[in-house]
Amino acid sequence: SDGHRAIVDPGPGSTLDTLHQQLRARGLGVGDLDAMLLTHIHLDHAGATGALVRENPRLAVYVHKNGAPHVIDPSKLLASAQRLWPNELQRLFGEALPVPAENLRILEGGEDLKLGSRKVEVVYTPGHASHHVSYFDKTEGVAFVGDTAGVRIEGNSFVMPATPPPDIDLGIWDTSFAAILERKPTRLFLTHFGYSDNPSEHILLFRERLHRWAALTAEILRRAASDSAAMDSFMSATYAEISEHLPAGEAEHYAFSAGLNLSFLGLARYLRKSATAAS
Incomplete structure (x- = not known):
């Protein structure tokens, strides 16, 4: 808004071509972007960040403090992913390049960001990952919740968990559900995939499953x-x-x-x- 452009969770390196195509369809390029808002650092959410910063060195990258070291040096993250996907890592996620420390904006939760004319609250929402945050756009009343609210194919109400190791914690996750609902968003944007216009029902169904x-x-x-x-x-x-x-x-x-x-x-x-x- 007001000429300030940000992307929440740019995705893995393997989908960079799709991201470029979607930007071009909107008359934009990576050089027009100002910020990357990472909900967490898993490769399917943040793997493309380093390549985008290389293309646009002025990008500000917002990330929780627990994930920041692995964005600066993704070697441990990649080694962990290699153990989980020994034969599929490159095909699924592509390349994950390091992000210079000077590009990072370190978050703890509780921050209020001003992105152009938009006011965005950062809320720490662990459970899926210890470095997970959600972004609440106070201007529009919507929330970008990463993997905190599960996986739902766009156009379908069925929602299911994604619970990969090593950070899953259901007790803490329940507190994150409460943090989302107490802010009464009118829409949840899920990284996987699309959005829900009934946040309370969506989270109730997801938590039960x-x-x-x-x-x-x-x-x-x-x-x-x-x-x-x-x-x-x-x-x-x-x-x-x-x-x-x-x-x-x-x-x-x-x-x-x-x-x-x-x-x-x-x-x-x-x-x-x-x-x-x-x-």
Whole structure:
């Protein structure tokens, strides 16, 4: 607004061509941008940031303090991703270049940003990741919530969790839901994908499924002979649930977008950490 242009979550390096095309369709280029607002640093949200800063060195990059070191030096982030996607990393995410420290604007949550004529509140919303923030556009009354409110294919009301390791924490996530709802946004913008015009219902449905999948994971872990067998059982059960709500093609799209195997790993890690802490 007022000539100030920002993008929330530019996506992975593998989709840079699409981003350039979408900017051109609006009569813009990367050089016309002023800021990148990162909800968190996972490669599917922030991987393209370094390439965009290389193209436009004046870009301001807003990122939570817990994620900032990994934007400056993404080597540990890439090594972690390589373990999760040993044969697919380059195809899925492309290149993730480092961002110079001088381009970063470090966030903690609680900041009020002025982007042109827009007033944007930064709210710390962990649960999916310890470095997750959401951006509340006070001018329009809308919220950009990254992965805090799950995965929903545009045009469909079905919403599902994405719970990759290592930071999943359902108790903290519940506080993030409350933080979003108390601000009464009229619309939630999800990085995956599109938006919801009924934030309360969307979050209610998502929270119910998130906790139900955690309970499912706990039950499967109790009776499975191995982690491999447990993952297979989880993926089978959750895919069956998705398929009850969606046609086959869309169900496959949802399952791939959320990464059911990674969701199992994240929930299993959370449950085991919680059990250890309680003992």
